[in-house]
Amino acid sequence: MPQAFQTGVEPAQPCFAPCASIPDEPWVCIYSRPLQEPAIARHLTAEGYAVWSPLVEVRWQNRQTKQSRAFPRYVFAQNYAWMVVRNAGGSELGRVLKSSSGAPLSVPPTAMRALFDQCGPDGVIRSRETSIAVGAKVRIGPLTGICEMCETDRVRVLLSILGRQQAQWFSRHKVEAV
Numbered sequence: 001m002p003q004a005f006q007t008g009v010e011p012a013q014p015c016f017a018p019c020a021s022i023p024d025e026p027w028v029c030i031y032s033r034p035l036q037e038p039a040i041a042r043h044l045t046a047e048g049y050a051v052w053s054p055l056v057e058v059r060w061q062n063r064q065t066k067q068s069r070a071f072p073r074y075v076f077a078q079n080y081a082w083m084v085v086r087n088a089g090g091s092e093l094g095r096v097l098k099s100s101s102g103a104p105l106s107v108p109p110t111a112m113r114a115l116f117d118q119c120g121p122d123g124v125i126r127s128r129e130t131s132i133a134v135g136a137k138v139r140i141g142p143l144t145g146i147c148e149m150c151e152t153d154r155v156r157v158l159l160s161i162l163g164r165q166q167a168q169w170f171s172r173h174k175v176e177a178v
Helices: 037-046 109-118
Strands: 027-032 055-059 065-069 074-078 084-086 092-096 137-140 143-150 154-161 164-171
Touching: 027 037, 037 074, 037 084, 037 092, 137 154
Parallel strands: none
Antiparallel strands: 027 074, 027 092, 055 065, 084 092, 137 143, 143 154, 154 164
16 A cells, blocks of 8 residues: 655655555666566565555547556565565566666655556556646647637647647647646
8 A cells, every 4th residue: 555755744645655665765777578568566565575666547549547557667666685586486477677786776865756646546547637728838749729619529729840849739748738
């Protein structure tokens, strides 16, 4: 079960933390064999390590939502000291990412905190619904423009490209307010 980090100041909304995680302890990233993320998570959880393979909720064009891995073939583990993850039979499931000197690379705590803060209480990263008003300045990747029309799942944006005004429809999740 997810739990909130214990800090001196309680956040307005408790951030997600995987089971058995210890605040301020380093996390390592394990590169798994294809489709072995669940096996690594089960194996390391059984050994008592805090393990997390973040899921992201994706909305398809037919308005269905599906969950997929945010980082396919990668699993985060806390305080894991071994370089290779093996199952009970001895076959290799994955390897810890390491530096050129051979030491395990730890994920920066600020990066892990940012991922935890984006998660819901169930550990799934969901797209944030932002309200975009007509006439508001918006950004689509490197481009900025003015919102011309809003619908439930798409936005019409007026872009200035090479000195000409061009209106274009974008999926709502690709547009962010500036």
